[in-house]
Amino acid sequence: MQNEWPLWEVFIRGQHGLSHRHVGSLHAADAEGAIKNARDVYTRRNEGVSIWVVEARQIAASSPGDKGPFYEPANDKVYRHPGFFDIPDDAGAM
């Protein structure tokens, strides 16, 4: 058991014009096999109209340890949210 097939991450676009979304992972010898396996494992009930697969080792991810400092710049910019501004009702729909 030394020749394990590589791990692929699977992304599927549902039927409602949404973005591709990560649904899980699987093993396959190559990309073509990964797409076929993804069809059988993740779309048995018409869950999608498009499949992306990418080898898991190709994904770069942010480190969970950085959670605080990494996202901190967003914390003090509440004015980015529309609710920050008080607009009188008289101004009409906005």
Place this chain on the structure above:
Amino acid sequence: MYAQMIRSTGSKVKTPEEMDPQERAFQERIDAGGKIEPRDWMPEGYRRTLIRQIGQHAHSEIVGQLPEGNWITRAPTLERKAILLAKVQDEAGHGLYLYCAAETLGVSRDELTRDLLSGKMKYSSIFNYPTLTWADMGAVGWLVDGAAIMNQVPLQRTSYGPYARAMVRICKEESFHQRQGFDIMMKMANGTKEQRAMAQDALDRFWYPSLMMFGPSDENSVHSAQNMAWKIKMNTNDELRQKFVDQTVPQAEFLGLTVPDADLKWNEERGHYDFSEPDWDEFFEVLAGNGPCSADRMEARNKAWDDGAWVREGLLAHAEKKKSRAVAAE
């Protein structure tokens, strides 16, 4: 339950004072309903216990294909055959979702497979019983998948993110499994005298093994206490077993079948059915690998792995050849 008697650290649950700051923060996050994700810090005991539990759960889905696979070629109609085939394919899918969840904890698929094939890792005791008649397909869907749902629905809220997400997918599909089983039972129970007898016989044989699926009482188990604190076990075995009995007895009555338990009766005071315990000596024997079909199941899994080796190796060799050709063409 597809995961039975999952060992934990073996120590009693630590108090917040006994934990170091990292572990305390981890436990507080779980207590607050937060999810743990693969790259987050986790205690080694949490990681190991989850590998055991998710691995056993995955193995159960895979081995669980065998008792039903036994009837695919002998289904009574083409429609029943197509439905059973779809159901068994779902079980393979469930195994794969769960193996992927286990792999996020740092164990490889091949390690998990090796430990199943060597007998080091277990699978649910229920799949070591034979499926003797077509009515057993009904009983398995109705009772075995029914018991699995009892355990899996609360596990959708488990603390480990990948496990919880796998359970959400699985629960959506399990409902089809249980209903197709009950549909078979309805047909048989309303059929000829012989068909009714087959339905009753299937219930007689699967009732106690189904109750065993939840495992023996774990009220005083340190393993269960730790796993519940970590929210990788959501209810005690007795709670789930009681819930299963309360739900299933009226369904048996609806079918006009008799649950094989002379002491079964509604307890008005408790608001639950009183029922007899299964034979726990039998359970431990089956779990130790001495069930009626244990040897067959292990042999079938080992044969499938060995017979599939040339396919796995061939596809990998083909992928490598294609890759080197693409590089040469550049």
